[in-house]
Amino acid sequence: MHGTDLTIEELQTQHAVELPARELMIGVSVLGLPLVGLDGLTANVDTSGPNWLFGV
Amino acid sequence: MTLVDGTELLGPYQGDGRAQASFLVRRSDARMLEVSPLLYLVVANLDGVSTVEEVAGRVGTAYGRPVSAASVTYLIEHKLQPLGIVDTARGPAPPAPPLLALNVRAGVVPPRLVRFAADRLRWLFLPPVVVAFLLALAGVDGWLLARHDLSGAVHHLLRQPALLLAVVALTLCGGLFHELGHAAASRYGGAQPGVIGAGIYLLWPVFFNDLNDSYRLTRRARLRCDLGGVYFNVVFAVVLAAAYGVTGAPPLIVAIAVQHLVIAQQFVPFVRLDGYYIVSDLAGVPDLFARIRPTVRGLLSRGRPVPALADLTPRARAIVTTWVVTTVPMLGVLTVLLLVRVPALLARAWDGLSSQGVVTLAAMSGGDVVGAALGLVQIAVLAVPIAGLVVLLLRVLVMTARRHRAHPRRLARALVPRRAPTPVPRLQPLFLIASAVAVLLWTSSRARARRRRGRR
Numbered sequence: 001m002h003g004t005d006l007t008i009e010e011l012q013t014q015h016a017v018e019l020p021a022r023e024l025m026i027g028v029s030v031l032g033l034p035l036v037g038l039d040g041l042t043a044n045v046d047t048s049g050p051n052w053l054f055g056v
Numbered sequence: 057m058t059l060v061d062g063t064e065l066l067g068p069y070q071g072d073g074r075a076q077a078s079f080l081v082r083r084s085d086a087r088m089l090e091v092s093p094l095l096y097l098v099v100a101n102l103d104g105v106s107t108v109e110e111v112a113g114r115v116g117t118a119y120g121r122p123v124s125a126a127s128v129t130y131l132i133e134h135k136l137q138p139l140g141i142v143d144t145a146r147g148p149a150p151p152a153p154p155l156l157a158l159n160v161r162a163g164v165v166p167p168r169l170v171r172f173a174a175d176r177l178r179w180l181f182l183p184p185v186v187v188a189f190l191l192a193l194a195g196v197d198g199w200l201l202a203r204h205d206l207s208g209a210v211h212h213l214l215r216q217p218a219l220l221l222a223v224v225a226l227t228l229c230g231g232l233f234h235e236l237g238h239a240a241a242s243r244y245g246g247a248q249p250g251v252i253g254a255g256i257y258l259l260w261p262v263f264f265n266d267l268n269d270s271y272r273l274t275r276r277a278r279l280r281c282d283l284g285g286v287y288f289n290v291v292f293a294v295v296l297a298a299a300y301g302v303t304g305a306p307p308l309i310v311a312i313a314v315q316h317l318v319i320a321q322q323f324v325p326f327v328r329l330d331g332y333y334i335v336s337d338l339a340g341v342p343d344l345f346a347r348i349r350p351t352v353r354g355l356l357s358r359g360r361p362v363p364a365l366a367d368l369t370p371r372a373r374a375i376v377t378t379w380v381v382t383t384v385p386m387l388g389v390l391t392v393l394l395l396v397r398v399p400a401l402l403a404r405a406w407d408g409l410s411s412q413g414v415v416t417l418a419a420m421s422g423g424d425v426v427g428a429a430l431g432l433v434q435i436a437v438l439a440v441p442i443a444g445l446v447v448l449l450l451r452v453l454v455m456t457a458r459r460h461r462a463h464p465r466r467l468a469r470a471l472v473p474r475r476a477p478t479p480v481p482r483l484q485p486l487f488l489i490a491s492a493v494a495v496l497l498w499t500s501s502r503a504r505a506r507r508r509r510g511r512r
Binding site: 012015016026 | 123262266
């Protein structure tokens with residue numbers, strides 16, 4: 001084995017990180033889409049639902 | 057010195073975007089850690105029996121370079137102990153969850169049941185089966201477009217609101233099936249999927265599947281996991297089309313259309329939907345959001361090397377840079393638009409919840425089960441994004457407070473310039489807060505005015 005001990009810079013650059021949680025998601029706000037049509041059915045039903053998110 | 061019970065060494069992180077190889081260690085709480093080769097050697101040699109000198113000797117031999125006991129002690133104290141994998145008297149400080157991560161959550165399907173179902177659906181990832189389903193979907197789409205009127209089906213649905221509940225139920229089933237697709241792909245590759253649950257991501261209600269164990273897979277297998285969800289949406293749509301062929305029920309056509317929208321939505325790469333993980337795995341960089349700041353700094357420094365990106369391969373750096381230059385403006389615009397619309401959204405949601413409450417109570421007292429169920433669905437659909445918005449704003453406040461508690465002098469300097477004040481940078485936080493308040497007041501007054509006009 002040859003060479004010298006690791007320098008402090010070499011020790012500091014050793015990476016060690018906690019990986020982010022790998023949680024694969026599916027948004028179900030698209031559920032609001034069929035509810036859009038309720039607007040034509042009754043004036044009392046609010047149609048914003050989550051669809052304003054698409055506007056955002 | 058020994059490792060915490062349950063710590064597991066998993067070998068190299070495959071398809072890594074770093075120029076220097078990384079290795080995976082699974083902590084006792086099932087979270088994955090990515091460490092350098094030298095740190096991995098140290099972890100592998102901590103057997104609880106050897107002295108630090110003996111560990112240093114073995115690590116040096118394997119590393120091909122002398123490593124002193126002092127260096128090993130430094131690595132343990134500064135790199136490994138903070139991650140919570142070395143037995144010490146004090147545990148690691150729990151890290152704050154990132155802002156753009158899933159936080160409000162609850163398990164729906166336990167891991168054992170997820171694995172049981174995933175095992176039985178693995179065959180769907182055999183290449184000929186995948187090709188068959190993709191071709192089948194293309195055929196179904198052509199058939200529907202050529203022979204069926206989607207808007208007619210929607211209108212039919214609207215005349216019979218009870219059928220809407222069927223579409224909602226089918227979409228929920230499709231969401232769970234999507235998550236099962238991720239789980240089945242994970243099992244097909246050889247990893248263990250975890251719980252399937254429900255939660256709120258930013259403002260949206262979501263289903264999720266815990267795929268932490270799939271970090272151990274090859275890049276190709278991880279990509280299969282990423283795409284497994286939308287592939288199961290394809291399978292679901294084909295099954296719905298077959299059911300429509302038998303029954304002719306119009307809600308099924310609408311449900312097939314919704315599956316297409318779900319698939320399109322999942323490919324959005326700016327937040328942690330499937331598209332984000334696809335980009336992440338193509339680059340071999342597990343946390344793209346952590347790379348935003350160094351990338352922007354690098355772009356602004358006109359080519360000067362930035363250490364946090366210099367460790368990536370040229371390919372990974374190109375993918376990360378492309379993702380950052382598209383994501384940052386997009387998230388910025390969305391945040392501003394959201395901020396501008398918050399008062400109007402809250403006002404509309406409140407109106408909606410009030411009217412839905414009246415309609416639902418009337419339906420309940422009149423014995424109209426379908427009307428009451430639809431009302432409850434609408435109330436949930438309205439309430440969940442509002443709850444998500446409130447949680448998001450609270451988290452921003454808590455994170456800001458924590459950061460300033462950790463650096464009180466920085467806050468004091470920012471708010472109260474004591475000597476030789478340079479107004480522009482030091483008043484930045486005040487300027488931002490004042491701007492946000494002004495925008496909120498302005499938009500809320502506009503929303504109030506619109507509502508007054510609407511009432512007249």
